[in-house]
Amino acid sequence: MKKSYFFCLSFFMISLFAYAQRENSQKFRILVSTDIGGTDPDDNQSMAHLLMYSDCFDIEGLVSSPSFGKGSKEEILRMIDLYEKDFEKLRENNQDLMKPAELRKLCKQGRRGLASYKGYSQPTEGSEWIIKCARRKSDRPLYVLVWGTLEDVAQALHDAPDIQSKIRVYWIGGPNKKWGVNSYAYVVENFPDLWMIENNASYRGLISNKKINDEFNNGYYNKYIKGAGYLGADFINYYGGLVKMGDTPSLLYMMNGDPADPYKESWGGSFEKMTESPRTIFTSNPTIKDTVAVYSVLEFHFNGPVQEEKYIGRKFFTFRIDRQDWDGVYLGDGIYGVRYAPKAPAVLKYEVISEVKELNGQKGVFVVGKVWPGNKTINGYKLGQNWYTDKLAPELFEGVWQGSKTVSKWREKVLTDWAVRWGWLK
Numbered sequence: 001m002k003k004s005y006f007f008c009l010s011f012f013m014i015s016l017f018a019y020a021q022r023e024n025s026q027k028f029r030i031l032v033s034t035d036i037g038g039t040d041p042d043d044n045q046s047m048a049h050l051l052m053y054s055d056c057f058d059i060e061g062l063v064s065s066p067s068f069g070k071g072s073k074e075e076i077l078r079m080i081d082l083y084e085k086d087f088e089k090l091r092e093n094n095q096d097l098m099k100p101a102e103l104r105k106l107c108k109q110g111r112r113g114l115a116s117y118k119g120y121s122q123p124t125e126g127s128e129w130i131i132k133c134a135r136r137k138s139d140r141p142l143y144v145l146v147w148g149t150l151e152d153v154a155q156a157l158h159d160a161p162d163i164q165s166k167i168r169v170y171w172i173g174g175p176n177k178k179w180g181v182n183s184y185a186y187v188v189e190n191f192p193d194l195w196m197i198e199n200n201a202s203y204r205g206l207i208s209n210k211k212i213n214d215e216f217n218n219g220y221y222n223k224y225i226k227g228a229g230y231l232g233a234d235f236i237n238y239y240g241g242l243v244k245m246g247d248t249p250s251l252l253y254m255m256n257g258d259p260a261d262p263y264k265e266s267w268g269g270s271f272e273k274m275t276e277s278p279r280t281i282f283t284s285n286p287t288i289k290d291t292v293a294v295y296s297v298l299e300f301h302f303n304g305p306v307q308e309e310k311y312i313g314r315k316f317f318t319f320r321i322d323r324q325d326w327d328g329v330y331l332g333d334g335i336y337g338v339r340y341a342p343k344a345p346a347v348l349k350y351e352v353i354s355e356v357k358e359l360n361g362q363k364g365v366f367v368v369g370k371v372w373p374g375n376k377t378i379n380g381y382k383l384g385q386n387w388y389t390d391k392l393a394p395e396l397f398e399g400v401w402q403g404s405k406t407v408s409k410w411r412e413k414v415l416t417d418w419a420v421r422w423g424w425l426k
Helices: 001-025 042-052 075-093 099-105 125-134 151-159 160-166 175-180 181-188 200-207 221-225 231-233 249-255 411-423
Strands: 027-036 057-064 105-109 144-146 168-170 195-199 272-274 278-280 297-303 315-321 326-331 335-340 346-354 363-368 387-390
Touching: 001 168, 027 042, 027 125, 042 075, 042 231, 042 249, 042 411, 057 075, 057 125, 057 297, 075 099, 075 105, 075 231, 075 297, 105 125, 125 151, 125 160, 144 249, 151 160, 151 181, 168 249, 175 278, 181 200, 181 335, 195 249, 200 249, 200 411, 221 231, 221 411, 297 326
Parallel strands: 027 057, 027 144, 057 105, 144 168, 168 195, 195 387, 278 297
Antiparallel strands: 272 387, 297 335, 315 326, 315 346, 326 335, 346 363
């Protein structure tokens, strides 16, 4: 009788402890800013992944922040519509998945297009939602996962500087930094104490290698996704079903490891602290002897006629580089300027096209190095204690992509885990 009593008491205490643990183990709060529906369809793949793992997070916002193309909140809603059609099958296997109606309430429209030279513009529904979520009373920080440019994050910080201490940003930079260099420059200059993971290259460890025809690359769609519900039928529309998902490491970082410690390993990579974000200001046209760090902020300043103050910020020239055009503006005091951030090692040439004769026809060339952040620069942005980026160790490079192996080492585990959920839809 005594043994039975103690067994029951022990079982009760263990059960109570387990229940208390479940009650106290809170999910991480996340808000996603995405350029889904724009020029890069990998956001649709990442959105499918997020929806199928919605049980893993406290999702507080899905913000459409399209820098280019036709991206909009409606594209997020379209993905949720597909999820809704698959929802009953998914829910049979996981009761904690978020309901489609709950997710729709979180969708907000952010800025369409890039910010001007000053890095911010007017509040958007998306930027205001970031502020609202960040200011909610909570003992947990809000992780803002940015899959595109920083436009809405920059706007939110400009309008509500107090949220700097309430949010943690995991940003997929690289090409997004090139496109959104003005919003990045505003954030890094004015909010150096922001908690930020600036992932410029590590994310590439999750992108498939098209030349490898196995179940984790070209063969993944046919083996695991084909025939898996409405989300599976939609997936073939993005890169022919090849898994790219360059933005998904931000989600994986929250799913595995300790998000509060960027040094630790996780499915979404591991990172190291940076104390300066390099910036180079060219006041004369560079030559092949000039080398800058990949992903660094470059400013090109040109002398021309003095304009009235009202023309500050207005476009006066086109800066053509790497077969793409950028708006150059008047900065004041007879100085005209443009920013650029190279997304990969290269030798880049540019030319200036303008109706202002002093500007028209100017040309330059420079070398983009392989290492980030590289050497300190005279005009670099000084950073606080919580800015992190891709690991520098040479053995973690994959080709020219710094830190890529901190993500690629987990790729098969990630895709194997996802395959289970695709199987729920078959």
